[in-house]
Amino acid sequence: MDKTLAPNAARGALDGFTAAPALGLAAACPMTRFVLRGRAEALAAAEAELGFLLPRQACRAASLDGRHALWLGPDEWLILAPLADGPALGEALEAAMGAHPHSLVEISQRQTAIVISGPRATGLLNVGCPLDLDLAAFPVGMCTRTVFAKAEIGLWRRAPDSFHIEVWRSFSPYVWRFLEAAGAEYA
Amino acid sequence: MQKFSALELFRQGLSGQSGWRPQWRNPEPKAAYDAVIIGGGGHGLGAAYYLAKQHGLRNIAVLEKGWLGGGNTGRNTTIIRSNYLFDESAALYDHALKLWEGLSQDLNYNVMFSQRGVLMLAHTVHDVQVFKRHVHANRANGVDNEWLSAEEAKAFCPPLNIQPNMRYPVLGGALQRRGGTARHDAVAWGYARAADALGVDIIENCEVTAIRRNAAGAVEAVETTRGVIKTPKIGVSAAGHTSVVLGMAGVRLPLESYPLQALVSEPIKPVFPCVVMSNTIHAYISQSDKGELVIGAGTDVYTSYTQRGGLHINQHTLEAICELFPMFRRMRMLRNWGGIVDVTPDRSPIIAKTSVPGLYVNCGWGTGGFKATPGAAHTLAWTIAKDEPHPINAPFTIERFRDGFLIDEAAAAAVAH
C-alpha cells in the first residue's frame, strides 16, 4: 500500500468557500503558525533566530521576509510563516531557545485565516466586531484578539483597507458566513 | 380590613369609588417593636404577615427604605414553579406553591396567581437527561412535572418553533402544570394590607443604616433614617442588599449581587398561553394578563447595585426568543429594567439564624425567589418566632458552606462533555 497520502489530501476549513467579489473576502493560504511564550532569555534567542525583534508594544506586529510575529499578550506571540518553513522553523526556534524556559507550540492548523479588503472592510467587520477600526484608533500594523459576533478572532490590519483575520478552524465558516450575511445587500 | 369583593366594588361604584380607605396605614415608627423585618419586598412583608397571623406577634414593623415592593418583587418576571431537583429544594418551593394556591383568598387580595404551566425546553441530549431526572425526582416527591415531546410541547405552546433545522432543535420539555405566574405588585400590596390589618406597622422610606448589638452581642436596635428603633429580633429580607445590611451587624455571608434585567414587549392580544423557559439558549417568556410579553434571561457578568445592565444581554435574550418564536421578530421591546439579585455559591437560598443572637436572614434567592415568596416568608417567620428553623428551611443554613452540604441546583444542571 502507498505509504503517503496524495499531496492534495489536505483540506482547509474554508476550502470551496467563495463570496461575492464586492465583499472583498478571501481565504488566506495555509501557513505555519506557532504560539511562542517564554522568559526573557528564550525570547532573545528566538529573536536572534527569527532575525527581528518580537514586538513588545501591545497589539503590534513585526515582520521580516514573510515571517511575522503578532503580539497577543505581554508574553505571548503568534508567529506566522510561510507553509514551507514548516517544522524546520519550529525546530530551529526550539534549538535556539534550548533550555531557557519557554513554550513553543505549533498551531498551524488550529486556526485559519480570512482576508477582507476593500472599501467595505471596516463596515462589514463592525457588524460583528466592537472595536473602533478607524485608522487612527486601529492603525496599519495593529493586531489583537477580539470578538466577532460569537467567535473569537485575531484581527491584524495589514493595509488601510485590508485586514487579516485569524480564526479557529471550526469557527471560520461561521465568521465567513456572518461577514457574507453582513454584506448581503452589496452582493 | 375593608373587605374586597365584587359586591363592594359595585357598591363603591355607585358613589364614585370614593369610600375606599388606605390599604395600609402610614404609621410613624414606634420607639420599640418585638420584632423588626428589614425589607418591604414580598418576602419581608409576608414574613410579617405570618408572624402576626400564625405566631401572634403583633407589635412588629416592616422597614422599607423606599416603596413597598420596589425591590426585586417589583421587577421580576413572576415565574412560579416548584420542580427543583433536590429534595430539599423541591420541598421548599412546593411548600410555597401550595401557599400560592390559596393566597388570594387568604389575603383577600387577588394576586392573580395563574397556573398556566411552566414548560422548560430541552435542546440537547444532556438537557433531556437532566430534565428527565427532574421529572422522576419530582414525581417521587409528589411534585407534578411531566415530560413532553417536541410535538406535545408545540401543542401546549403553539408559537413554539420545533423545526428540526433550528440551531438547537427542541427535543422536548419538562412541564409543570401547576406552575405559572402571579401579579408581582399585588403580592407585596396584598401581604402589606393583610399584615397591616393584623397590626403590623409598615414603614416606608425608612432605611436601616446600622444595627446595634448589646454587650452579649445580641441585636438590640436598628438605626434608621427615621430614628432609632429598639428590637430584640431582626429578620433581614433585603435581597440584593443583604450583604450591606448584614455588614451592619458584622456578619459576612457568601453572597454577591448581580444585575438581572428583564423586558416587556408592547401589549398584544393573547397569543402565548404558558410560561416557556430555555436554559440552554438563555431566555424565558410569558404573556402578562395585560398583554405584554414578559421576557428575561441571565444576569450581567459583574456585581453591581445600579439596577441596570448592558444592552448586549438583552440582545442575546431576544436572539433566543426570536429563534424559539420567529413570529415575534416584528414585536417590539417596550421597556427594559434591572434588579439586583443576591447569589450564593450553590445558587440556593439561606433562610437561617445567623451567628448574632436575634438576627435572622432570608437571602440568596438570586434569580428565582419570587416563586418562593409565601414559602420563604412562612419559614422565615417560623424561624424568627421559634428561634429555630422550620423543617423545610432547616437545610438552608449558612453552615452548609462550611461543611459542604451544598444544595447545588446550578451544578446539578452542569453542562456535559
Add this chain to the structure above:
Amino acid sequence: MLLITCPYCGPRPELEFSHGGEAHIARPEKPSELSIEDWTQYLYLRANPKGLHAERWRHLHGCARFFNALRDTTTDQFVATYKAGEPRPTGGAA
C-alpha cells in the same frame, strides 16, 4: 456594555472580558493546614460592597491576562485598572 481599560491593551468593550470576582484573595500557601472556618472564608466569602470594589477581570478575548480593577458598584464607573500583583490603589473617590 462597559468600557474596560485593560492595563495592557487599553480601553476595550466588555464583550472581550470575563469577570473574575473579588480581587486580592490569595490562595493560602498550605490549604491543608487551614482551619475549616478560614478555608470557608477563602472558598466562599467575597466582599460585596455597595461602592468601591476591587475585582478581577480577564481580557479573555484580548491579551488573555487577568488584571484588577477598582469600580464603583453604585455607578459602574471604573476608578482604576491595574495589573495582577500590583496593590490596590488607595483612595480614589468615584
Add this chain to the structure above:
Amino acid sequence: MNAPFRTAAGGRHDRGRPVSFSFDGKTYQGFAGDTLASALLANGVCLMGRSFKYHRPRGVIAAGSDEPNALVSVQRDAARYAPNLRATQVELYEGLSSESQNRWPSLAFDVGSVNNLASPFIPAGFYYKTFMWPRKAWDRFYEPNIRAAAGLGRSPTEADPDRYLNRYAHCEVLVVGGGPAGLAAALAAAQGGGRVILADEQTELGGSLLSATDATIDGKPSDDWLAETLASLAALPNVTLLKRATAFGYFAHNMIGVTERLTDHLAAPNAATPRERLWNIRAKQVVLAAGSIERPLVFPDNDRPGILLADAARTYLNRYGVKPGKRVVVATGHDGAYRAALDLHRAGVEIAAIADLRPNPTGPLVEAARAAGLPIRPACAITGTSGGLRVITARLSPIKGAGQVGPAQIVPCDAVLMSGGFTPSVHLFSQSRGKLRWDQDLLTYLPDQSAEQERSAGACRGRFGLAEALADGFAAGAAASGAEVSRTFAVEALEGDPRGVIGALPHDRGVNAKAFVDWQNDVTTKDLKLAVREGFQSIEHIKRYTTTGMATDQGKTSNLNALGVVADVLHKPIPEVGLTTFRMPYTPVTFGALAGLARGDLFDPVRATPIHDWAAEQGAVFEDVSLWKRARYFPRGSEDMEAAVRRECVSVRAGCGIFDASTLGKIEVVGPDAAEFMNRMYVNAWTKLGVGKCRYGVLCREDGFVTDDGVVGRIAKDRFHVTTTTGGAPRVLGMMEDYLQTEWPDLNVWLTSTTEQWAVIALQGPNARRILEGLVEGIDLSPEALPHMSLAEGRIRGVPTRLFRVSFSGELGFEINVAADHGRAVWEAVWAAGQPHGLTPYGTETMHVLRAEKGFIIVGQETDGTATPDDVGLTWAVGKAKPDFVGKRSLARPAMSEPDRKQLVGLYTDDGAVVLEEGAQIVATAGQTPPMRLIGHVTSSYYSAVLGRSIALAMVSGGRARLGESLYSPSPVGDIPVKVVPTVFYDPEGARVNG
C-alpha cells in the same frame, strides 16, 4: 381626489406624487411624504383607534413618537405584519395597508366599549379586589376573559422574513436630535475634526424647523437655512447623518443604542436591504438635543377624536398641508398655542375661541393673535366637549378664583387644540443616570449633574427659543469636540413665554367626569385620586396601581400631568412626589433589530470537525454538544438509533470501530515546571509519569467536586498533552490560566489550546492494531513497545501523528492525532484499510454504551457538580502523598466523608429486558407513595447488546456498601426491582485492552 382637509399649497410632502393606501379596508389618497396620520386627517378621518381599557374612540393627538392613541397595524404581506405602530410615524407608500386595533367588529362600532359604560365599577386596580370567588372560576373564567380583553394589536402569526443588521460605531461626538440645537451642535462639533454622528428619529432632519413658518435664521427663511445647513453637514467627510434613527438607550460608559429604520417607508424594498439597523455607538462625548414634548391639558372629555395638541396641529398644517379642522377651539395655558392659532388662521381655518387659562396673557404671540383679531378668552378653562366619533362642541367656562369655574358656554367646533406647554425630553439624560433638577420657574425637570461625558442643549434643557436653541447647541457641540469655535445665529422669530401649566384643569362636572391623563391606558384624574385615597403615596405605586405612564408611549405626554394631579391631591410640591424612572427604550425597538443576524445557522457558531462531512455523507445523525456537532450514530437502511447502536457496539467488540474524537479539548502544557503545575491542578500525581506514557487525570474545582477529566500524555519531560471533555475545554483552560497567572506566576509553564490543531481518530476493537499496522511509520505498535496507556510520535500515511494507545471502550484501542487539515484524508485511509477487518463507524451513543459497559464515567452525566472523586469511584486516581492540589482541602470537609453520600454503582434490573430511564430515581423499599425516600438516581442506562441485557450506572446513597442489595426504581408503571452490582459489567478483568 377628495381630501377635504388638505390645504391648497404648502407642506413638505410631494404634491406631485399621489399615493393610495388603505385603512380598515377603505382606500384613500395621500402624498409621498405624508404619514398615515396626516393622510387620514387630510381625508377627514379623525377616528384612528380605541383606548386600551374602555375602548373609547380616539383620534390622533400628536404628530410624532409621543402619540398615544393612533396605534395601527401595518401589513405588507402575511409574514410582515407589525402591530401597535403609531400612525404619526408610519410613512405612506403606494399600497400601504393598515388597520385599526382593539375593536370589534369595527372601529366605529366596537362592542368593547361597554367597558366604558361599566367604567364606574372598574376603576384602577379593580381586578385586585374581585374575581377571587369561587376559586376555580379564576382559572376557567375570570382570567381568560381578562386576558382576552387586554392587549392592543395582535401578534404577527408567521416568521418574519426580513433582515436586520447590527453594527458597532465609534465617534468623538454623537448628537441626538436634528432640530436647531442638534444641527448647531453638529456644525460646531464637526469643526473639531473628529467623527460626528447626528441621529434623529424623524424622516427628515430639522426637528421643529420642519414645521416653522415665519422664522428666519441669518436672514434666510428657516427652510432655506435648514437646507443649506444639511447640505453643508452632508458634505463633511467626518459627519454621518442618520435619519429615521432613534437613539433609544443610553448605556454605561457612553454607549448609545440607535435603531435606524431602512425599508418600512418603501413600497417595494429590496429583500437584501435590512429592515432596520441597530447601531451600538460608543461616543467620546454626547450632545443630547432631543427637544421637548408638548403637554396636553387634563380636562373632562379631553379624549374625543378631533382634540389634539396645538403644536401637532401646526405640524400637520405646515409640514403636511393638513388642516386639523375647519372651525377650531384653542385651549391653552401656554403661548405656543397662539403660534398654532395664527398659522391656522392664516391658512383659513376659523378660530372659534382661544380659551387661555391665564388671566392676563401677554407677549408677542398673544399680541399677534390679538392683532389678527382672534377671539381670545383670558381666564377661561375648557371643561368639556361633546361629539360621538368626532368632537362637535367645546364647553368653555370662566375661571373664578381657586379651582372654581363659572357658567359654561358651548362652542361648536370640529377640532380642539390644546397646549399645557412643553416638557423637555430628558429621557436619555436620565437613562444615563444624570441627575434631574426641578425648575420651579419653568415647571419642569431639567438636566442637572451629568453622569457620563454628556451635555444637553436646546429645548431638552429648557432653552426653548429658536435663537437660544441654536446658540446653546453650537456651544455644546463646540465644548464636546473641544473645538475653539464660536458663531452667532441671527434669528428673527416670535418667541413666547416658555412657562405652561401642569395637572388638572378646574371644572364643574362632578366626580364621574373623565379627564384623561394617560390616554392610551385610560387613566383619569379620578383613578389617580383613588390610588392616593387607597394609601398609595409614592408615585411609583401610583404608576403601578393605575398603570399611568406604562403604555407604549411610556408617559411621554402624561407623566408630568400625572405628577401634577398627584402633587395636588397630596398637597405636596411636585419634586417631593418624585419621578418614575426613565428606562430604555425611548420608543419601542423591534426584537428583530436587537437580534440582528443571529438566527438559524448564525444563531451560534456551528463547530464541525474535519471529519464531519464524511460522517454526514454516511448519513450520520448528529447531536449538539456545546457548540459542536457530533455524530451520534450511523444508521444503516431503516435502522433506528437503538438498532444502529446495538450493531455498532457489537461491531466494535467483535472487530473494530472508528470514532471521531476530534472535539475533545486539548491543552498543551509546556515548560520546565509542567509536571509541577499538573501536580497542583489535577488530583493525580504526575512527577513519575514517564515520557511517552499516559494517565487518566481528574480535575476538581477548589470546592472538591469533579469538574473535568481526560487522558493526559507526557510528550516530553516538559510537555504534556492534556485532553478535556468536549464541553469543558474552555472552562478548564480558563481555570488553569487563572491559577497560573494569579496564584503561581513564578512557574515556568505555559498553556496553549490545541483542540483544533488535532483531528482525533479513535480506533477501538480487537482488530485495531491489524488495521493500523499497514499505515503507520516510525512507531512500533507491538504491545511491548506501545503498551496500553502510552503514546508515540511517528507518521501515518506520511502525516505526522501523535498516536495514543488508550481505550475508552475497554477494547484494544488507539487514538490517532493528526493535524486537522489531514484529518479527513487520514480517516479515509484508515477506513479503507479497515474494510477487510470489519471496521465500523460509530457515534457518541455507542461510545457511551461501550464505556458504560466498562463502568467509565462521563463527567456531567455520572457527576453533576456535586460528586467528589471518591463518590464516583476514582479514589485510586488521587495522589494521596501530594500535600495539595486544587480541591484537596475541601475534600476534608465533614460532608465529604459522610457514609450516606451518593456513590457510583452498577444496577441490573431483575428483568434484563427492561432498560431504566436515565434520571430514574432509586428507593430502598417497594410500594412507597410520594413523598418517597429517594436514595439515588440512574445516571446512565442502556441495553448492552454484547451482554444481552440492560445495564445501568447509578449514584446511590452509601452505594458501595449495598453491593448485592435489591432496590427499586419507581416508575409510572410501578416499582422496577433492581440489584446493586459492581460498575464494571464487561470484561471485569480488563483483558481485552490488550487485544
